[in-house]
Amino acid sequence: MNPKRQLLIDTALDLFYKNGINSIGINEVISVSGVAKRTLYAHFASKEALIVAALQQRHEIFAAWLEQKLSGSNSNQEVIQRLFSALASWFEHKENTLGDFRGCFFINTSAEFSDMNSEILQFCRFHKEQVREIISRHLIDADSALLDAICIMKEGAIVIAQLGGDGASVTAKCTEMLQALES
């Protein structure tokens, strides 16, 4: 991977996630990264292509993080407990891999674009499917109702934590409820 290209993606992802995509112009991406505009357009056909690359990068980071958090679980109870304590840690800005918490990048991005067929929104949906798949793979047997419950509460917890709720208490409640459901 070309180092300038990677630098552009890293910078764009950071700025987009912190501020929202439509609040960040190409000029800001290049001035923060120190890369020339002409170089950016040599690597990406348009701003949209850069956005998609940033989404892909974020997806890889998040998927690897989640995979690592859940791997080695020995029961559904443990998957639930690990998942929500990882989320709680993220909400409190203690997960360096994911950067300072400002909600889910994919939910946030969905809010900014309205064309459901755009590559951007397609990728956001793909990310959510993949996350569901990762969780599913770590559950001991594929209990679809439990998986749905986990995914719903995960999204709920993220949104509430973003809008100023107490992340630790929300995730604790999710864990409690889901473990009650499972036993």
Add this chain to the structure above:
Amino acid sequence: MNPKRQLLIDTALDLFYKNGINSIGINEVISVSGVAKRTLYAHFASKEALIVAALQQRHEIFAAWLEQKLSGSNSNQEVIQRLFSALASWFEHKENTLGDFRGCFFINTSAEFSDMNSEILQFCRFHKEQVREIISRHLIDADSALLDAICIMKEGAIVIAQLGGDGASVTAKCTEMLQALES
């Protein structure tokens, strides 16, 4: 209320909700509404003031809608059932009062602005508190754990429905789980 002012708010809310706030410029609001730019700035000091007015309008519409959907419930079970069937109907674009579903306007707006102290984000938090309060008021007795569970799953359902999930099945699962929790 001045009719031009009201027209501006209605137009802005519609455009903002459908497309995202940062995707809509002042020029579009005035050209769609047919109101002169000078008039807009006679009523609103800035775009931000117009945004706040649109948020307020949306909050009033949503709060009244929710209040009406929940009023007359006779049990916690019924509150849960009514809430999530109302949400399902919203997700399927059957709630004319709320317009075509494109997620929660306040969550979406939170995604576009990063200054947590801005009036915009303060209002988004206020809205969520008020919605919680409305639900709480309709529950038979203030069971804090149940209220938390309802609020978490409500946000989760909205997000999943927005990202292409099956709204009807998600709300059905929420209802099922919460009613199990309550009994």
Add this chain to the structure above:
DNA sequence: GGTGATGTAGACCGAATTGTCTACATGGCT
């Protein structure tokens, strides 16, 4: 050393951004 390919820096372009200003029309109230 000379040459051609490639990557980069940054000036530049037209359009769009929010917001201001001038000049004028309309309509109700005293």
Add this chain to the structure above:
DNA sequence: AGCCATGTAGACAATTCGGTCTACATCACC
């Protein structure tokens, strides 16, 4: 009639937007 609030159209300003183009630096290869 006179007055004031409210409306209109739209030119204008300053900035920023995404995107292109020219000019130059660097580097491998003969």
